[in-house]
Amino acid sequence: MSGNLVRGFAVASATAVTTVGAVTGVAQSSTHQAADDTETAAGDSTLLADLPMGQQAQVQAAYLTQQADTQAIAADNSARRTAEQTARKQAAQDAIAKQKAAQRKADQQKALQEAKDRQEAQQKAARSSTASGPISLAPQSSYTAADAKAIARQMMSGDQFQCFSNIVDHESGWNYKAVNPSSGAYGLVQAYPGSKMASAGSDWQTNPATQIKWGLNYMNERYGSPCDAWTFWQANGSY
Structure with a gap:
């Protein structure tokens, strides 16, 4: 180097x-x-x-x-x-x-809670509208199925009416004097015993409005709404 x-x-x-x-x-x-x-x-x-x-x-x-x-x-x-x-x-x-x-x-x-709140509000509105049950038809000596349906439409929203109608179709065919020969259940919604409907009015045997009012209250209190009752009916064949 x-x-x-x-x-x-x-x-x-x-x-x-x-x-x-x-x-x-x-x-x-x-x-x-x-x-x-x-x-x-x-x-x-x-x-x-x-x-x-x-x-x-x-x-x-x-x-x-x-x-x-x-x-x-x-x-x-x-x-x-x-x-x-x-x-x-x-x-x-x-x-x-x-x-x-x-x-x-x-x-x-938040979205789930809002949906739940809306559903509860709708059910509450349906129940409150049932409490008074304003009916425009004057009392009659007899009612057709169409008359009974017209009364029911005035007492609930359209979607709830359809569910209510589905149940009544199966229970009585909209015959407010229908009687079950076996159990004795009576009326549009086949209350058993029929006398329970007296809580909605003393004319429960002859007035479909009274029967509808009682039936709607029953469905709201027991199932939440007519549509919830119809869901139960479909699963069990009765409500």
């Missing part, structure tokens, strides 16, 4: 020269010491040129080793910073995803 190359290593790698010392090596002390070593190495570069070839190779190897260590440390630091940044980014994304999931769940629960 030429003297110029050794001098180059001595100047560019003063820390390495100091570490090697007299090629045997002592520990580097501080940044200020490294600066002093650089000046010393520059001043002593002529002496390094006079080193035997084997010692010059050791100086070169020490310099290259230090450079490799420095690069490895820098790479480790860079990898650590990248990992930390990735972890922070992932944590932020996880927090946002968790917040969105919680919001979706809250929205679903």
Whole structure:
């Protein structure tokens, strides 16, 4: 190796020269010491040129080793910073995803509660409309099925009437004087015993309005609504 190359290593790698010392090596002390070593190495570069070839190779190897260590440390630091940044980014994304999931769940629960509230309000309205049961038809000596249906339509909403009508179709065919020969159940909704309908009016035997009022109250109180009663009827063949 030429003297110029050794001098180059001595100047560019003063820390390495100091570490090697007299090629045997002592520990580097501080940044200020490294600066002093650089000046010393520059001043002593002529002496390094006079080193035997084997010692010059050791100086070169020490310099290259230090450079490799420095690069490895820098790479480790860079990898650590990248990992930390990735972890922070992932944590932020996880927090946002968790917040969105919680919001979706809250929205679903709110929608379910609103639907439940609407259903309860509809049932309450149906029950309250039944309490008075305003009937425009004047009392008659007899009523047809059409008359009874017209009365029922005035006492409940259209969808509830259809469910109510489905039950009455099966129970009595809209005959307000229908009697079950086996049980004695009576009227449009086949109350058993028929006298229970007296709670809705003393004319329960002859007035379909009284029977409808009692039957609607019964369905609301026992099942929640005529449609809920119809659902039960379909599953059990009676209500």
